[in-house]
Amino acid sequence: MxxxxxxxxxxxxxxxxxxxxxxxxxxxxxxxxxxxxxxxxxxxxxxxxxxxxxxxxxxxxxxxxxxxxxxxxxxxxxxxxxxxxxxxxxxxxxxxxYKNRRVFYPGSAPDPSFSEPLPEGSLGCPLFGNLGVVVNSGDAQTGPGKFFREQASTVSNRKIFKYMFFGRPTVMLSGMKNVKEAFNTEFKRIKTGVAINSFTRLFGGNNLLLITDQERHQYMRKLLGQSMTPEAINNAVPALIAGATNQIDSLKSESTQEMEKLLTAFTLDVAWRQILGLDLKEDEIEKFFEATDDWIGGITNLRVILLPGFERTKAAKALSYLKTLIERKIDDLNSNGPDGSTMSYMVYARDEEDETKRLTREEIIDNALLLILAGSETAASTLTVSMLALGLHKDVFRKLRDEQLDLVTRKGDQLTRAMLDKDCPYLDAVIKETMRLKPLAGTGALRFAQETFTIDGKQVPKGYGVAFNIRQTHELDPAVQLPDGSHMDIVQGFKPERWLNENTKPTEYMPFGYGPRFCLGYNLAMAEMKVFLALFARRVGDFDLVNMSADNVTWQKASIIPKPADGAVIKVKSLVK
Incomplete structure (x- = not known):
């Protein structure tokens, strides 16, 4: 038909x-x-x-x-x-x-040796596919990820549908059962790849996100894991506290502040101080901030993604600058020894069975770039959303502040990772609830089917792209799902208390991904976000949102993680110095 x-x-x-x-x-x-x-x-x-x-x-x-x-x-x-x-x-x-679909939709035909049908879903324009992935990616009401939400709404089973992106038919999966079944076969039935080569140019192919060789990936993850051990995170906390304190000190009572800018400055401070271990002068800090912004901005820039001439773009020039800084730091570490930075752990990581084996220079550079992205853009975006949520829900902010003031009464002004993890359950719940509502908007790294397989009653033919949708998985979680969808609304659905009770706790939750490519730096990201919110709650007595209220929340249309349209502008009402 x-x-x-x-x-x-x-x-x-x-x-x-x-x-x-x-x-x-x-x-x-x-x-x-x-x-x-x-x-x-x-x-x-x-x-x-x-x-x-x-x-x-x-x-x-x-x-x-x-x-x-x-x-x-x-x-x-x-x-x-x-x-x-x-x-x-x-x-x-x-x-x-219809009669010439093999010509107009190459590679989209079902595998005739399987009786299961293809997933439902439109493949969009002939040859190109669903251009809405790019041109209709978001709106002010819901933020980025609009295309995938709309595509899911057109099929009978929202946990699996197909679409086509630049000539590549792809199956989108949601729900932990489907995600586990498919992504536990990474390097076997599915393998990571890129639909557009510009992504490899932006982030390199020698990192944990994109490397395709299973043995090298496991080896790389093992060595990089030495930079993310509990001891390494503990050692990083003082630098996180210093960065957060520096930004909170810039707040003034009765003044307004765009929190997205402040939080980006905080996470980039962590990036150059702790992740890269750089010693930048004041003018160099501003240049680093601008370069990082231009580089990360390339992800959502159509010219960078689609058009030739990548080398002439701002993103490419920024990438060259960042690589130069990283290479100089590698040379410095090789000459002067380790210094406690995340980069230092990467340079001096050794295989326990053969200490002559180490990460290559290219692997260190590409993974350092990946950590900058994960440790700055994603953490800053999540913290920005949390500021919006706390401004909309003053009762939640009061509970968060009470927890921190009680901790100060009992243990003093100190703040350690052990305290953050064991003595701050409500802080943990606030961050988890923020990531439940507003996780990664896109698909992450795309995988490709190495053989035809079946999942959820549908076939995924060999050669098809395979992706997972984090937000859709959170939305369809039976433990929290409501018929009207209000459980995913930041006004009606932001309820950190759900994480404190086993009977209401979400059961389908994957903000850091799933499978062999689960985010290696999630512990550092969580520590970074907890440190800032803990210190903010201790220092800021009260604040108001300047531009938004429960009736007029709007979102930026294009971003890796959804962010409020105004960057969460607040007015501090009282501040403790």
Missing amino acids: IKLQDFSTISLLLFIARCHSVSGFASPSVGISSSSFIVRDQFPRVANTNAFAPLRPLRSAVTGSTTLKCALLPSVVTKISPPVRNALLFGTAAVAV
Whole structure:
């Protein structure tokens, strides 16, 4: 059965047929006037006209004022009414697409050796796929990830659907059962890859996110894990406290502050001080901030992603600058020894069984870049959302502040990782609830099926892309799901208390991913966010949101993790120095 699910499919086919050469055809000339639509016969005789075969049987229909003459309709000038003409054109175009779907949607056919059907879902425009992944990626009401939410709403089982992105048919999975079943087979049934080469240019291919060799990935993860041990995180906490204190000190009572900017400065401070171990002067700090912003901005920049000339983009120039800083630091560590930074652990990581084995220079650079992304952009975005949530829910902020003041009464002003993990359950709940509501908006690293397999009653053919959707998994969690979807709304659904009771605790939760590529730096990210919120609650007595309230929350349309449109501007009402 033909499903006209995507108007753009038909429009593009007609556009190609009208204006471009298709399978050896020359372009017909088209003249349009107020009373006629004329396609003049300029098609040469060619051997293969199968793509337009469905048009041949349509000979004539005379009911109105529109005149049409076409080489594909080898008859005299025919008059048809606009409604009939449009119906014929759209109908025949639909048949042409359907009969030639292997041409228009390469690699999308089901595996005939499997009886299970393909997942439901529109593949969008012929050859290109669902352009909405890029051009309709977000809106002010819901933020980024809009395309995937809309695509899921069109199928009967929202936990599995297909779409097509730049010529690659892909299956999107949600729900922990589906995610576990597919992503536990990483390096076997599925393997990581990239749909667009610009992502590899932006982040390198020698990191934990993109490396495809299983043995090297396991070896790399083992050595990089030495930089994320409990001891390493404990040693990092003083630097986290210093960075957070520096930013909170900049707040002034009765003044306004865009928290996204402040929190980005905090997380980038952590990036250059703790992750990279750099010693930057004041003017160099600003340059580092600008370069990181330009580099990360390349992820959502259409020119960087789609067009040639990557080397001339701001993202490429920023990447070159960051790599230069990292390489200088590697040379310094090799000359002067370890210094306690995350980069230092990476440079001096050794295989316990063979101490001559170590990470290559390229692997250190690419993984350092990955940590900058994870430790700055994602942490800053999550903290920005948490500030919005705390401003909307003053009762939650009071509970968070009471927990911290009680801790200060009992143990003094000190703050250690052990205290953050054992003595701050409500702080932990606030951060987890923020990440439940607003996790990664996209798909993360794309995997590709190495063989056809079945999941949730559907087949995933060999060559298909395979991705998971974190937000959709959180939304469909049976432990928290509500019929009206309010459990995913930051006004109605932000309830940290749900994490404090086993009976209400979410059961499907994966903000840091799943499987062999589970975020290695999640402990550092959690420590970073806990330190800032703990110190903020201790120092800020009260604050108000300046631009937003429960009635007018809006979101940035394009970002890795959803962020409030205004960057969470607050006014501090009382401040403890």
